[in-house]
Amino acid sequence: MAKLNLIATAPMGLEAIVARELKELGYTDxxxxxxxxxxxxxxxxxxxxNLWLRSAGRVLVNMGRFQATTFDDLFEGVKALNWDEWLPANAEFPxxxxxxxxQLxxxxxxxxxxxxxxxxKLKEKHNTEWFPEDGPLYVLEVTLLNDEALLTIDTSGSGLHKRGYRIASTAAPLRETMAAAIVSLxxxxxxxxxYDPFCGSGTILIEAAMQAWNIAPGTRRxxxxxxxxxxxxxxxxxxREEAFDSVKDDVKLQITGSDIDPHAIDIATQAVRRAGFGKEIKLHVxxxxxxxxxxxxxxxxxxxPYGERLGDETEAELALRQLGRASLYYxxxxxxxxxxxxxxEHYMGKIADKKRKLYNGRIQCNLVQFFGPLPPRSK
Structure with a gap:
C-alpha cells in the first residue's frame, strides 16, 4: 500500500526527543x-x-492540509480527502x-x-442518507493555523501517557511521557x-526500568x-509479538526511590508491582x-514537590536545600x-552544567542538570 503521512504529537520542548525515538525505531524521514x-x-x-513511543502524546493520521480562508474553502477541501477509504458506514466520528x-x-x-x-463524502460511497455512528471510534481533528487547515484521525485513543500501570496517583503527578523524556535526557x-528522593507515585522509576529492559510502554493497553x-x-x-520478543528482563537494575509521604509510597508500590518491577525497584519512606x-x-x-504536596513553599524549599546538602556526600x-x-541552583549550592526548558502541561519548567564524573571505563 502507499505510505501514510503520520504525526507523532509532542509536548512543547520534547519534539527533538520524539524525533530521536522515531529514528531509533527506524523512521529516518x-x-x-x-x-x-x-x-x-x-x-x-x-x-x-503506538506501542513503542515513550515521549509522544498521540499518533495521528495526516489526512491532508490545505488553505482555507472561507467556509466554502474548508468544505470543499475536506470533502476532497479520502474519508471513504477510512470510515465505514457505521463509524463514530466526532x-x-x-x-x-x-480568519475562520x-x-x-x-x-x-x-x-x-x-x-x-460518505454518502457518495455508501449510497445512504443516514449514518448511525454506532461502530468503531475515529476521533477527527481540524486544526486551523495561519489559514491552513490540517485534518487528522487519532489512532491512539487515550493519550500515550496512559500506560496502564498506574491506577492511583499523588497530587499533581508527573506524566509518564514526560518522565520517560527526562530519563532519556x-x-x-x-x-x-x-535514585529518586521525591519519587511520589514512582513514575520516573518505572519509566527508567522500562527503558532499561526495553519494554514497549504501550503493551499493557x-x-x-x-x-x-x-x-x-x-x-x-x-x-505486539515483536515488542514482547524485544524485552531484556535479564538486565540487573539498581533503581531506588523514597518519599517522606507513606501514602505516596503505597501508591508507588502498587504501580511498581503492576508494571512488573516489584522485585527490582526498591522503595522507602x-x-x-x-x-x-x-x-x-x-x-x-x-x-x-512544591507547596501542593508538602503543604507550603517553605517546606518545599527546605526539601531542595536538604537534597543539596545530601549531594555533597555523593x-x-x-x-x-x-x-x-x-x-x-541556589538551593543545590552549585551552578548547573546545563538547563533545558520544558513544559509540564502549561507550566514552564527546567531540567536542571548537574553532571558528576563518568564511571571509569573497564579495562
Whole structure:
C-alpha cells in the first residue's frame, strides 16, 4: 500500500526527543514542527509507534492540509480527502477543532462544516442518507493555523501517557511521557544506580526500568485503531509479538526511590508491582535529609514537590536545600532536577552544567542538570 503521512504529537520542548525515538525505531524521514513530528509509514507502523513511543502524546493520521480562508474553502477541501477509504458506514466520528491566527475563528462552526463535508463524502460511497455512528471510534481533528487547515484521525485513543500501570496517583503527578523524556535526557543506563528522593507515585522509576529492559510502554493497553476495519488485526498481533520478543528482563537494575509521604509510597508500590518491577525497584519512606544512595557514579533524577504536596513553599524549599546538602556526600553522582523553580541552583549550592526548558502541561519548567564524573571505563 502507499505510505501514510503520520504525526507523532509532542509536548512543547520534547519534539527533538520524539524525533530521536522515531529514528531509533527506524523512521529516518522525520520532519519536526511545533508540537509534532511528521513521518511516513503504513498500517503496521501505526501499531508499532503506538506501542513503542515513550515521549509522544498521540499518533495521528495526516489526512491532508490545505488553505482555507472561507467556509466554502474548508468544505470543499475536506470533502476532497479520502474519508471513504477510512470510515465505514457505521463509524463514530466526532470532530474536534482548534483555530489560531486564522480568519475562520468560530471553532463550533468549523467543526460543523467539517462534519457535513465528511458526511457528503460518505454518502457518495455508501449510497445512504443516514449514518448511525454506532461502530468503531475515529476521533477527527481540524486544526486551523495561519489559514491552513490540517485534518487528522487519532489512532491512539487515550493519550500515550496512559500506560496502564498506574491506577492511583499523588497530587499533581508527573506524566509518564514526560518522565520517560527526562530519563532519556539524563542518558542514564542500567549499569549505573538510579535514585529518586521525591519519587511520589514512582513514575520516573518505572519509566527508567522500562527503558532499561526495553519494554514497549504501550503493551499493557489498547488503542482506538485496533478496532478499525481497515487495519488487519494480525498487524497488531505482529507488532505486539515483536515488542514482547524485544524485552531484556535479564538486565540487573539498581533503581531506588523514597518519599517522606507513606501514602505516596503505597501508591508507588502498587504501580511498581503492576508494571512488573516489584522485585527490582526498591522503595522507602524516608525524608530527603536521610537518603543514602548506594553505589558510585549514580544518577539522581527527580521532580521535587512544591507547596501542593508538602503543604507550603517553605517546606518545599527546605526539601531542595536538604537534597543539596545530601549531594555533597555523593560527589560521583549526577543530578537531574525537573522543576518550575528558578532557584534550584541556589538551593543545590552549585551552578548547573546545563538547563533545558520544558513544559509540564502549561507550566514552564527546567531540567536542571548537574553532571558528576563518568564511571571509569573497564579495562
Amino acid at each position: 522525520t520532519q519536526t514542527e511545533n508540537g509534532r513530528v511528521n513521518f511516513t509509514g503504513d498500517f503496521l507502523d501505526i501499531a508499532r509507534t 470532530v474536534n477543532g482548534r483555530s489560531h491566527k486564522s 475563528t468560530s471553532v463550533p462552526a468549523v467543526q460543523g462544516v467539517v462534519k457535513k463535508a465528511i458526511v457528503e 539524563s542518558r542514564w543506563t542500567a549499569d549505573r544506580p538510579l 489498547s488503542f482506538d485503531s485496533e478496532a478499525w476495519d481497515n487495519i488487519p488485526g494480525e498487524l497488531w498481533e505482529q507488532a 524516608l525524608p530527603v535529609a536521610k537518603i543514602k544512595p548506594e553505589g558510585d557514579y549514580g544518577v539522581i533524577i527527580s521532580n521535587p 560527589p560521583t553522582w549526577s543530578h537531574f532536577i525537573f522543576s518550575p523553580s528558578l532557584e534550584v
